[in-house]
Structures are given as C-alpha cells and as structure tokens.
Amino acid sequence: MSTMFVVRYTTKPEAADENQAAVEKVFAELNEETPDGLRYATFRLADGVSFVHVAVMEGEVNPLAEVAAFAEFQAGIADRLAAPVERSEATLVGSYRVPVTELS
Secondary structure (H helix, E strand, C coil), X not given: CEEEEEEEEEECHHHHHHHHHHHHHHHHHHHHXXXXXXXXXXXXXXXCCEEEEEEEEECCCCHHHHCHHHHHHHXXXXXXECCXXXXXXXXXXXXXXXXXXXXX
C-alpha cells in the first residue's frame, strides 16, 4: 500500500538558495543510494521562496528516514522558514506521465 504526502513551506528570502542546496544534497544521496519504495520530488515555486515536496512511499517504513542528507535538511529547516510547514497526507486523483502509482 502506498502513502502519499505533500509538504509545502515558505522560506525566508535570504534562505531560499540555502534550502535548495540542502534539497539538492538529499537528491544526490538518493541517486547514490537508490532506496526502494520511494518516489520523491521537490519543486521550487515561481515566487522563489515557496517549496513543495511530494513523496510516495511503499510500505510501513519511510525510506527518507535512512537518508543522512535528509536528516541534515530537516535539522536546519526551522532557521530557514518564514512560516510553519504544511504537511498533508494525499490521495492520488489522477496522473498523466507522472509515475506515482506504480512503485518498482
């Protein structure tokens, strides 16, 4: 069974590039370690300070919990935020050419 989460937040303007760099480190580690049971994407919105993370996890264990760069990202996020994080479980309604419904 898949679990989907959407996380949205706004960084302080002076912290947006730092936040993006921290996110990029997460993806670098994910690409190196290639954990199973995870589909994950992050978007920086046009305002330059808002970020949206979409995660689809298969199983009971969150593979991101094992990623050192993700722990580092989370450890410093409070200092980068301009407003509280909005996190919500989500249900897929539709998808076109975005492979979120099948996990390998």
